[in-house]
Amino acid sequence: MARIDIAQRVYNHTWKLDPIVRSLLDTDFYKLLMLQMIWGLYPKVETTFQLINRTRGVRLAEEIDEGELRAQLDHVRTLKLTKKEKIWLAGNSFYGSRQIFAPEFLHWLEDFQLPDYELSRRDGQFELRFAGPWTHTTMWEIPALAIINELRSRAAMKAMGPFALDVLYARAKAKMWSKVDRLKALPELRISDFGTRRRHSFLWQRWCVEALKEGLGEALTGTSNVLLAMDTDLEALGTNAHELPMVLAALAPNDAALRAAPYQVLQDWNQYYGGNLQIVLPDAFGTRAFLADAPAWVADWTGFRPDSMPPIEAGELIMAFWQHHRHDPRDKLLIFSDGLDVETIEETYRHFEGRVRMSFGWGTNLTNDFQGCDPGGGHGLDPISLVCKVVEANGRPAVKLSDNPEKATGSPEEIARYLRVFGAAGRVAHAVKV
């Protein structure tokens, strides 16, 4: 008879809380880069972040137990940076630079804890808000999303037996590895994991990242997840996000200042980061508007990260911008990161091959692709389009227009005002899957 570790088994069947997020570094690297800038330049700004489930058909508050959600959120609030983590942040080099984080910032970060949250339910959805200093509320985005996505996975797997689970993961692994096989065929591929927020689970993200590391070798440039970067000796990757132009735009006192806000962001960023960290995110209020109004120095930056326009269209537009400013795109970098999967990666790679440097930030379809894997044929593990966006800054509404109206956030009145200021050029609706 097989020997059983009774203590281990008793522990396994009396699970109390199995924390989803166990470290403040289990977040995207760009959050830390942005945080240092917010801490330095906007320490008094108050913001509110809010969960937005764009997949309305999935009634999260009916799938996920509110008590379990609170227990997970409460657990994250207890976390503080560990000594090892602080030493690693201070001693590691990021994007080839040492001491990217100022000692005073790291000292401040040592005492950092996440602020309180507001949680209620309405119409089958959770209303989850984080209000307070921007320096604190910004750090809720990734853990909040990772928690809700993993609680949803757990709920979907609750009814599965051990063999169904075994088959589920076997299929997901086989599926993942066949993607790796296809990606191997792209000789100059540069790809990284951007899937923390949408992951099926922490352990699954780790498995996927380690699978990419083994399967792709040098083609895997790193992971956006700081904890995984530390634990697997990969590069921590990421630069900046929409919340920067969104907050600066919300704070703008008039339309002229609003129009200038996207470039103000870059000037602020410039005070902190150079080189490969100078990546423009152009689509907060429309990529065409951004490029049309951009000062010439914007073309000096290392690259762009188009995030809501079809990748080939966006890449061509940005390359035309560089050429217009007499830069050779082959010296420039395009980082694609919007809803990628193997097909779009292959197509985009082949389209731009040899014409521009490229990198792919692979998210949901890397860390949460269980479609067709459930032996019961269920769809509870299909990913949903869940975001946590800044909705207010110093009491003023925040807006994102995006190149894809389906990804816009903000009140209809403010969106109308922003469209008046920035124009609607090039905005085309595409279904948002993930």
Place this chain on the structure above:
Amino acid sequence: MARIDIAQRVYNHTWKLDPIVRSLLDTDFYKLLMLQMIWGLYPKVETTFQLINRTRGVRLAEEIDEGELRAQLDHVRTLKLTKKEKIWLAGNSFYGSRQIFAPEFLHWLEDFQLPDYELSRRDGQFELRFAGPWTHTTMWEIPALAIINELRSRAAMKAMGPFALDVLYARAKAKMWSKVDRLKALPELRISDFGTRRRHSFLWQRWCVEALKEGLGEALTGTSNVLLAMDTDLEALGTNAHELPMVLAALAPNDAALRAAPYQVLQDWNQYYGGNLQIVLPDAFGTRAFLADAPAWVADWTGFRPDSMPPIEAGELIMAFWQHHRHDPRDKLLIFSDGLDVETIEETYRHFEGRVRMSFGWGTNLTNDFQGCDPGGGHGLDPISLVCKVVEANGRPAVKLSDNPEKATGSPEEIARYLRVFGAAGRVAHAVKV
């Protein structure tokens, strides 16, 4: 990084029901022996069994969740004999005899399922009753007790972390093994596991039985647990229980018939079983009364199992009975089974060594001794005195007098009547620990 079996881990942390009793054979062997006789001779008798917690200070209904209890009881009701189990019952020899179970009985047993239960709560205790044909209600005793005892263990361990649990079981194993070491010093020892009903948990009972097997070798004569006997290739042991004289006494139409009931049981038994299965359980209505009235043929039986009088006193009394009837006790067998632990086993063994054949049926202190093992110093794992007794037969009250008034069951009026019929000779109260 250590490789984790994600499917296994997800399964472990989404425990639904972890069934305590997973087989109808996870019961005491004597239940099957008695069942065959009840099925053959008393198929129309209706009985009610009831849970009795003699450790009133432990408020079971406050320690154990009623929903979990119902889920476990409901699960046992779904169980049926498997093909493998039936084949084993039919093909194995028990007590040296082949085909101890009649094919018609086994055929009937194939469709056997446990009947419904009645569960309510009163004054911090569960009121748990099983009413219906004796052929069915009798089979509830052992699973009901095992379930409640294990649910109580689980409740006590719920708050323990993985290291506390590891230490808890390490201590319990060390404690168990030091008992094995002491028992090894008794050269002619014959001992068996009688601990199913009071076990800490199924897995722990299995560990203890396997430890005895490795540590004591041939001195371990077997286990009362049919499933463990089958799975570990040990002898299944046990003969008969108090419910036989209790039901026959309850059915007796008058005092004369009542007085004859304990011997009627033996005559009934005789129709089914011989040899080493002819073990007299003399204490249902007092051992002295039983011996005083016993016909001479009772001394022809193989042995006695004293169960509520101090073992040395009971053994001497029974040996005197044999000598009175001109039998040499060295040809006879005494089976001790009442609240044994190493001290009482050693003392009894040394007292009777060379004068009579002896065997020890070791229960609670074999399979549920965690006293002093909880690293937190708690007492939630201390065993309690829990029984499940027949309280009614064909609507008439059932009574047990026992040699120890603390173990008596039945209404005060009926107990008084039984005392009038059988006398109170030799009844001395002893605290009932387990």
